[in-house]
Amino acid sequence: MTRALQYAADALSTGGLYALFACGLSLVLSVARIANFAYGSVLMVAAYMLLVTRALAWPIALIVVIASAVVLSVLIDRVAFAPLRRADAVTLLVASFGVSILIQNLVVLIAGARPASVNFGASFDNAVSIGSVHIAKIDILTFVVTAAVLLSLWLFLTRSLIGIQLRAAAEDFTMSRLAGVRANRVIAVAFAISGAIAGIAATLLTMQSGSLSTDVGLQPTLIAFIAVVVGGTGSVVGATVGGLLLGIVSVVLQATLPSHLLPYHDAILFSIVIFMLLGRPQGLFGARAAGVRI
């Protein structure tokens, strides 16, 4: 019982973090139709900003980290994607792949390839005990922050004017422009929010691991991409739920796999995903007729 509760806490924390990765990626994907591989490099730069701002008080450091992620994310859109607005999805995907490699290697050039350690938020390292269940404080924090971010994102998307415009653009970009939505502005807002989420996710991730390297953005991007495919491309809610499920299944595997299979954890997780796609190629929440309609 105790064990089960412990794993439940673990599942919520991992699932929450994965959901966060996924919703940041899918926001840009659904509005701007860009499968943005550079999302991971925004996350990585944000994590490095934690190292840069380590001398500052934590609220200021946090603001700087998130602000820099927002600025970088919008900047990538302006410089790399804006000239490619009319390009097809594959071109955009490749461009974002190029941008991510470019940024990653620029950071290698500046900061070096060796991993660094960060002790931002070290006070969250220990655990709280509720009865006989020990839950790491960072897991609780991760879950609370994720819930808060998702809730405010939901409020923003449903209650604010620009949020509603964002959803309209995600539904039908051309139609929303005809109705007066300013294309470049909604795309910039989508990139800004995506950047902010990447900044928050980077902070949580770095607090969990305590270390930094230039490929820190890779795993989250991969998870986010897979979560988007699981949930159905083009649906922010689908991707978020996809991320949550991926995290939960991942923890369940960790708990139930016999020890000689544990090293194959990722391989098994992704095989499950591929098998799921055999049955539901459009994703769990994708519309059935996802093809071209004429």
Add this chain to the structure above:
Amino acid sequence: MSEAGSIARALWTPAALIGGVVALALLAGPIDAPPALINLLLVVGLYVFAGNSGVLSFGHIAFMALGAYACALITIPTFVKGALLPNLPGFLAHAHFATTPAILIAAGFVGVLAFVVSLPLMRLSGLAAGIATLALLVIVSDIITNDTALTGGSGNVTAIPSDVHVGRLLVWVGIAIVISFAYQRSRFGRRLIASREDEAAARSLGIHVERERRIAFTLSAMITAVAGGLYAHYLGSIGPGSFDLSITFLIIAMLVVGGMRSLTGAVVGAVVISAVTTILNNWEQGQTVLGIGISLPAATTQIAVAAMLVVVLIVRPDGLSAGRELRWPGRVRLAARGDRRSAVRVSK
């Protein structure tokens, strides 16, 4: 005359491409040419699927890894294998083949595997399929890193006979270019290209898009596996670190910079980027190239390739070749120049 002329025109593209590659390989010499030729083979392999279908695969390096390991495991001398990998299953422990049959066996094995994997993957829409192939790369590298009995785990598999040189590579590159060209001129290739240009229209003509994609995916995985086998036999030692995202990126960059909509583009991209990376790599290691010696920091090559990729996409989105094949010089047939760029793109 006219029949001979049309045959000559049909053979012109592959012949000119092979001729150009042979000349450049001889110019580059026995040290710089082999890695570039292996990359060229990987790009042609990826092109067969991605170029003709318009669906990009991020997972092809998985097939390279599988080809390399499969090939290595059946060519390492059996007595060495007993010491290196004592826990190999019986049939692998006793298998011993010469390099060329081993490469063909590895390609066949990867082909079967790729076909099985393509069953779920090719049901996905284009973008999702490309992303899902990334999962394939993770699965394969996870297995290679952890299945110690089969692959030696995260360490290297060594003692692979290193008997691959420029000549042998050129033969395989020639075969790959001919197969790739024959495929795109076949009815299978033409059906797939039709689905790339307009999926809905192709379906309405009765083209089974998923099936055509599966065929191309399998063929392209086999060419990639051959490149993997040759890679193993060129270096003589392979490890899981050789098959990662950075080589994935390099191969995709080559294909896109050259222009992923034509075989000429695939070859030109591989040649141009290989030239740039070879020169920059030499400078990074403090050597002189063409009498110029600059010492560059380690990340320069990757930055240069990434920058080239982004700039080409913005300035010339269809790549250096603009999606065209090399044409028979002199006679330009206007009808054939119906510009592909003017094709209506359905925005989804």
